[in-house]
Amino acid sequence: MSGSASVLSLRSLCLTIGTHRILHDCTLDLAEGQTVVILGPSGSGKSTLMRCLNLLLRADSGQILFRGRDLMARHVSATEVRRMIGMVFQDYCLFEHLDVRANLLLAPRTAGAGFLADADARAMNLLAAVGLADKADRYPHELSGGQQQRVAIARALVMRPELMLFDEPTSALDPESIEALQALFRSDALAGMTKIIVTHDIAFASKVADRIVFMEGGEIVAEAAAGQAFSADANPRLRRFLTHAMPHAGAFSSSTDL
Numbered sequence: 293m294s295g296s297a298s299v300l301s302l303r304s305l306c307l308t309i310g311t312h313r314i315l316h317d318c319t320l321d322l323a324e325g326q327t328v329v330i331l332g333p334s335g336s337g338k339s340t341l342m343r344c345l346n347l348l349l350r351a352d353s354g355q356i357l358f359r360g361r362d363l364m365a366r367h368v369s370a371t372e373v374r375r376m377i378g379m380v381f382q383d384y385c386l387f388e389h390l391d392v393r394a395n396l397l398l399a400p401r402t403a404g405a406g407f408l409a410d411a412d413a414r415a416m417n418l419l420a421a422v423g424l425a426d427k428a429d430r431y432p433h434e435l436s437g438g439q440q441q442r443v444a445i446a447r448a449l450v451m452r453p454e455l456m457l458f459d460e461p462t463s464a465l466d467p468e469s470i471e472a473l474q475a476l477f478r479s480d481a482l483a484g485m486t487k488i489i490v491t492h493d494i495a496f497a498s499k500v501a502d503r504i505v506f507m508e509g510g511e512i513v514a515e516a517a518a519g520q521a522f523s524a525d526a527n528p529r530l531r532r533f534l535t536h537a538m539p540h541a542g543a544f545s546s547s548t549d550l
């Protein structure tokens with residue numbers, strides 16, 4: 293895939309904190325409308341990579357090309373980047389003192405007139421799209437974990453981002469809420485959106501991914517289209533991870549369909 297055809301192209305992204313090399317030479321292309329899932333063991337750098345993408349962290353070197361424009365250039369502001377790239381955090385990060393509607397409207401209000409025009413209608417449409425139209429005047433503590441996550445997704449979407457990042461979206465959800473999240477990913481609100489999802493949940497990954505990439509030790513060490521066999525023979529680290537992550541799966545001595 294050429295960089296110009298991609299929504300997002302990472303080129304040799306590196307980050308060292310102190311003496312700890314956290315990201316090393318990460319290169320990845322993401323096409324319009326594609327959902328890429330990042331798998332990998334704990335500490336492999338998945339969340340750090342996501343935080344670099346929306347400039348919560350600044351990588352030391354490399355490029356983050358978003359529609360061909362380098363987001364690491366000095367003059368590109370984090371605020372501008374976060375309008376284009378929405379992120380849903382593992383713990384949702386809702387504002388506890390604001391009701392659901394106010395949580396959704398905070399970013400449009402601070403972003404200025406261009407975002408405010410139809411913000412209220414957009415917020416209510418999004419709440420309906422995530423199945424929470426009747427919760428607009430509730431506070432986060434009055435909602436279940438799955439509902440709070442839906443609010444966080446709607447809050448990110450209200451800024452009309454072109455790319456959405458999800459950090460471990462299933463980690464705090466029960467099986468029913470995970471199924472509901474899968475349905476939301478297939479719905480009009482999210483289906484066509486370009487997404488990167490970090491997860492440990494291989495079953496969830498297999499349901500929502502177009503492509504799966506595998507990180508270890510700060511590097512992207514393997515990738516495959518969903519449904520295509522990962523060559524576990526070719527990558528013993530990936531095979532070890534899958535064996536550990538799916539101890540009951542058993543039959544993937546040579547390759548595993550994800």
Ligand SMILES: Nc1ncnc2c1ncn2[C@@H]1O[C@H](COP(=O)(O)OP(=O)(O)OP(=O)(O)O)[C@@H](O)[C@H]1O
Nearest residue numbers: 309312314332333334335336337338339340341492
């Ligand atoms: N601010 C920081 N200072 C020093 N080291 C850090 C910092 N943030 C992350 N790290 C280290 O970088 C490595 C990657 O962490 P990261 O959270 O990105 O991994 P992860 O793959 O997302 O892990 P998990 O699956 O457990 O969430 C870890 O070794 C972590 O200790």
